[in-house]
Amino acid sequence: MAFFNMSHYKMLAPKFWPSWLLVAMAWLVARLPLSWILSLGKLLGHLAYHVAGSRRHIAEVNIKLCFPELSEAERTQLVKDNLLHTGMGLTEATIPWLNPKRDFRKQTSVIGLEHLDEAKAAGKGVVLLGGHYTCIDITCQPLGDADIDVMYRANKNPVWEWLQVRGRSHFFDHVVERNDMRRTLSLLKSGRALWYAPDQDYGRKHSVFAPFFNQPAATIRATSRLAKATGAKVLMLSAFRDVDRAHWTLTFDPVFENFPSGDDIADASRINQLLETRIRSHPAQYLWVHRRFKTRPDGAPPVY
Secondary structure (H helix, E strand, O other), rough: OOOOOHHHHHHHHHHHHHHHHHHHHHHOOOOOOHHHHHHHHHHHHHHHHHHOOHHHHHHHHHHHHHOOOOOOOHHHHHHHHHHHHHHHHHHOOHHHHHHHOOOOOHHEEEEOOOHHHHHHHHOEEEEEEEEOOOOHHHHHHHHHHHEEEEOOOOOHHHHHHHHHHHHHHHHOOOEEEEHHHHHHHHHHHHHOEEEEEOOOOOOOOOOOEEOOOOOEEEOOHHHHHHHHOOOOOEEEEEEEEEOOOOEEEEOOOOOOOOOOOOOOOHHHHHHHHHHHHHHHOHHHHHHHOOOOOOOOOOOOOOOO
């Protein structure tokens, strides 16, 4: 695909120069040693804790709702650790997006790949459920080796939009915007495996409320609908980092049995429960700065 064409020249307008400056700095970061990249990410996370008040507040609310068993001191530490991991996720992403030929395989372990192979063998497409872990972008290379496609959410800033699509296109044959259901269905019906993350709040219209950390969370029905419409197999993928070793692990869970069940709430609850289990193993490495509980059940007060 063409990564830069005439329609992109609007991105050269002066209002986007700060974005391009950040891209240039990120290009340099992508060529640093891994230990430096992680240390820089920690520094960004430390700064965010002190200056990014709104995002820190969202993380504080989420963690208080989801981990009521923790003491106040423990929750504060978890918020700090989470922002450090979020910062590392930003600096890590420079590698696949801006230095895609850098071989990252020795720093990555893949567990359960046979589950993905089993799902592909059925020949009806695969819905690979991801989550917004803080290291999702550094996993582009090993996921690309697994021959999958990826779904993403468009960015309003055309520079970031160009960068994320270009970066992911180095590894994935198809990078699909989440609202492009026609293309999504076409890929699944052709037998492709498609990664997408159902764990963000996309509003009430296409969602059901299902428990997530014992909180009612608006959870999109798309997973059940896609599986029903195409016969695609469904399984979950998680990804976590070992900072001390500068190592990342991807884990594929077994294919869901009896899915979809015909009950959207039961299906959404099942997805949320498995996602919660994976998050609890590394609670600081989930994207808690997202307003996961923005949409509330009727009559429930806002939490942010």
